[in-house]
Amino acid sequence: MSKKNIAILTVLLAIILDQVLKIYIKTTYALNGGFEVFSWFQIHFVENNGMAMGFEFGGEAGKLFLTLFRIIAVFAIVYWLIGNIKRKVHNAVIVGIALIFAGAVGNIIDSVFYGVIFDSSNNNVATLFADEPYGTLFHGKVVDMFYFPFIKDAILPEWIPFIGGDTFTFFQYIFNPADAYISVGVALLFIFSKQAFPKEEKKKKDIKA
Structure with missing residues (x-):
């Protein structure tokens, strides 16, 4: 399979899976609904106005800017x-960039369109x-559902300054397939960094060759 087709197939499959899961969750559960798969893995439906994993960013104006x-x-x-397709880099680099692209597009679809095609989940x-x-166009909310509370409601040791005795959960952030694609894509680029980000000397050698 050509590198171009690998990229196209990766993007299409990733975006379709992302949107199918989001639409299923949104049309099956009310906000904060879901179910437990394992004690450390839950499907928990939430929405956010901001960045990945529920971070907020500047209200409605920040939402539009983002x-x-x-x-x-x-x-x-x-x-x-x-x-990179033209450079014929390693397939893992192509897949990594394609996943980052698919993740960005997946969350853009939520942000741009969900406000005008869904009613409230409250x-x-x-x-x-x-x-x-x-909502309105460009002001939709991003759907998140993957929750991995590996350590839940644990109590921090009293000797830790300022936060000793507080409870904490790891991992507390809830995310969606698009967020996962971006994380996996970045990881692939890190692992194959030499192919993804060749040094200038290598580029000069390639030009001379």
């Missing part, structure tokens, strides 16, 4: 992906293509 930034970033990632299961959507 969405527009993601759209601009997507074009930069496409340019980067095309360049205290009820949302309806797809609702008559009374909960």
Whole structure:
């Protein structure tokens, strides 16, 4: 399979899986609903207005800025992906960049469109293509559902300054497939960094050859 086809297939499958899972969760559970798979892995439906894993960013204005930034970033990632396809880099690098692209697009779809195709998930299961959507274009909420509380409600030792005796949960953040794609993509680029980010000397040798 050509590197171009690997990239296209990775992007398509990743975005489809992301959106199918998000739409299923949103049309099956009310906000904060879900179920336990294992004690350390739960499906827990939440929404956020900001960055990945529930971080907030500047209210509605920040939300719009973040969405527009993601759209601009997507074009930069496409340019980067095309360049690496032409360079015929390792397939893992192609997959890594494709996953980062798919993750960005997946969350953009939520941010741009979900506010005008779903009604609210507060205290009820949302309806797809609702008559009374909960938001406006570019102001949709990102759907998250993966929760891995490996250590839950543990108590920190009293001898730790400032936070001793407090409870904590690891891992407390809830995320979605798109967030996972970006994390895996970054990890692949780190592992195959020599192929993804060749040194200038290597580039000069390639030009001379």
